[in-house]
Amino acid sequence: MxxxxxxxxxxxxxxxxxxxxxxxxxxxxxxxxxxxxxxxxxxxxxxxxxxxxxxxxxxxxxxxxxxxxxxxxxxxxxxxxxxxxxxxxxxxxxxxxxxxxxxxxxxxxxxxxxxxxxxxxxxxxxxxxxxxxxxxxxxxxxxxxxxxxxxxSTNLRNWMKEFQDETPLSALSLPGTHNSPTYHKALPSVRCQAVPPRDQLENGVRFFDIRVQPTNPSDPKDDGLALVHGAFPISLTGPKRFRDLLKTIEGFLDRNPSETLIMSLKREGTGNATDQQLCQILHDHYCSDQARWYTSPSIPTLAQARGKIVLVRRFELADSLKGENDGKGWGLNAENWAYNTPDCTYGDVRVQDFCEVLETENIEKKISLCCDHFERAAAVVCPIPGVTTDETNPVPPGPLYLNFLSASNFWKVGCWPEKIAARLNPAVKDFLVQRHDVGDKGVDGPGEKVEGDGGVGIVVCDWVGQGGDWDLVRAIVGMNSKLLVRQRGVGWK
Known part of the structure; x- marks a missing residue:
């Protein structure tokens, strides 16, 4: 005590x-x-x-x-x-x-x-x-x-309905998951999640990190995409398919049209497939329905994204798609940020992805880097139409701040994803509710003033929802509070 x-x-x-x-x-x-x-x-x-x-x-x-x-x-x-x-x-x-x-x-x-x-x-x-x-x-x-x-208290199933249609996704604090579908029985370094994607969606997660491998890249008519993590399948009990995952996501969005899901897609796995082949498969077989997918190369507002999957591209464009959207390309560009980075801006994203936690002593460094990136995201100001922006003075809506809480070392039991998350997730939750965005005054008194909306960007987590514990997700969604105050106005009660 x-x-x-x-x-x-x-x-x-x-x-x-x-x-x-x-x-x-x-x-x-x-x-x-x-x-x-x-x-x-x-x-x-x-x-x-x-x-x-x-x-x-x-x-x-x-x-x-x-x-x-x-x-x-x-x-x-x-x-x-x-x-x-x-x-x-x-x-x-x-x-x-x-x-x-x-x-x-x-x-x-x-x-x-x-x-x-x-x-x-x-x-x-x-x-x-x-x-x-x-x-x-x-x-x-x-x-x-x-x-x-x-x-x-927030209904995590449809928490996005509280925000104005004009809100760009880059202004929101968004819970996400790393290697989102890896909840199956698998190698301990492959499994990153405690619960299936549907449970994640129902409990507020709005960013999925997905790794796929074309199953027959030489046949452009074959839409097969296997879910993988690195060189390994995500399940020891049989292959899992991207198409089945999409059905889960689409069903959730049909039931909750106020919501959106940002999906980061990357090619991994064995075989000789190329990024260009993956790009063409996605374009031809999955992402052509504009009522279901947002694939423009600019960060959308909620009005543009509600009910849709927003594509974040972590692969090279196929030559045939480089001329899309008046030569701006296809999908949000997150093609190639620096490996093991504490802070890298590339394309439409700004990323913390320090992942080589080789010893348990490095977990504290990882926590510190995550918190540093939260403070960068806190300075973002969401444009409020007619108040902070107009046709003459627009406020750019990007980039997306991506903050990966994930890290692992296959050769060190204490550094497997589950073990790191057991230490990192509670520490991050405590930081967010106690110390995030408090400025130089800390907790010395009321009314601290920090420029920006105090958000945290997209927080990409491992092992959320374990044992029904969604408090880290609640804390992340709670960091939208300042933005809600501004959008609702001073007279709102």
Whole structure:
């Protein structure tokens, strides 16, 4: 159990929130509490369960309504959107096992509450105290730092519907996955994902990194594309096909027309196929339907991309396609960024892809490089029609910031994708909700001012969704908060 200290609270929502009431409750069984600040449900006695009521898997363990607070304090701490506050509210007064309850109020009159410490490091939904609240909120609590981050609860299945049609994709913070379909039984260095692509889509992922190999490149009529990772197939139980993956994606977009999927395609695998052959196969057999694919060589707005797959090209163009779009080519250009790069701008992308984590000691370097790239993306400003841009003063909508959290070393067990993700994903989540885009002021006071929309670009992850944990995705989507504030306007409630 960490020592008592003042609670730091960060409002990562698009609305002002005010803490109105602080209450403290004793718990009957301190031994049930864990060193991480939560408590073990398996150790909770029947007497303990009468005091607490567990709701959903991501709902807080709330103090029973009949329990009496041993202290109550009215406060009036206003937190503007995307501000951090070091409060004078201590985590505990009598002992480490007490429960601290905070009641928050929105400008529209709604009220919510959250109890800390939360049962685990997983996100918790705030309990609404008003019927049919206009907003729902989610909290992520880091007990080691006594840090409570509050995000707007989002339906991850169709989170893009909140944004204006004029929004360029480069302005959004987008969760993505690396080698997206590699969730099958495979070599440990080949498997990069915990769950299938459909689950990723349903839980907010909007960028897929796909590697394919033409199965019969000498026959232009053959559309066969096998899913691979490097020289290996993605499954030990039989080949997996790109066509089947597309059916999953298309079905999701049909059910959720407000969404889009950015797809990076690259040729890998054994054999003698060329990029030009892959390009021609994709053009002739897959990407010709303009109602389904966006293949223009310029970053689209959401209006242009909704319901579609946006092609990011990591292969050379076929000669026959170099004249497309008035000689500008075909697809967004990500053909050849520098290998193992901490920061490279090429074509339509700016990339962090430091991947050679050869020793476990290098994982910290990888985390640092990821965080550096988040801060570069934070400076991006989305053009708001009629406000920040017009025909005379346009704001360019690019590049796409790609931030790969992935890395591996086949020869080192501690550096396999799953092992690296187990350390890197929680560290990145904590960085995003606590320290991303806070500027030189850090958390010394409220109202930090940073130029830009505070986004993080496209964050390409390994092993998200493992055990139902989508909090890294929630944190990434939550980084769109500043953009929402600007798009909704000052008077929005």
């Amino acid at each position: 960490s020592a008592p200290g003042p609670v730091t609270i960060r409002n990562l929502t698009a609305q002002p929130l005010t803490i109105k009431l602080v209450e403290r409750y004793e718990t009957p069984n301190p031994k049930d509490f864990l060193p991480n600040g939560g408590f073990s449900v398996s150790n909770v006695s029947s007497n303990f369960t009468t005091l607490f009521s567990n709701k959903t898997s991501h709902s807080p363990a709330s103090v029973n309504e009949k329990a009496q607070a041993f202290t109550k304090q009215d406060v009036d701490l206003r937190m503007e959107p995307f501000t951090t506050h070091v409060t004078d509210i201590k985590t505990s007064e009598r002992g480490p096992a007490e429960i601290l309850r905070l009641t928050l109020q929105g400008d529209g009159g709604g009220r919510w509450r959250i109890d800390t410490p939360t049962p685990s490091s997983a996100s918790q939904t705030l309990s609404p105290l008003t019927p049919v609240p206009k907003h729902d909120y989610t909290a992520i609590y880091n007990s080691a730092d006594h840090f409570l981050a509050i995000l707007e």
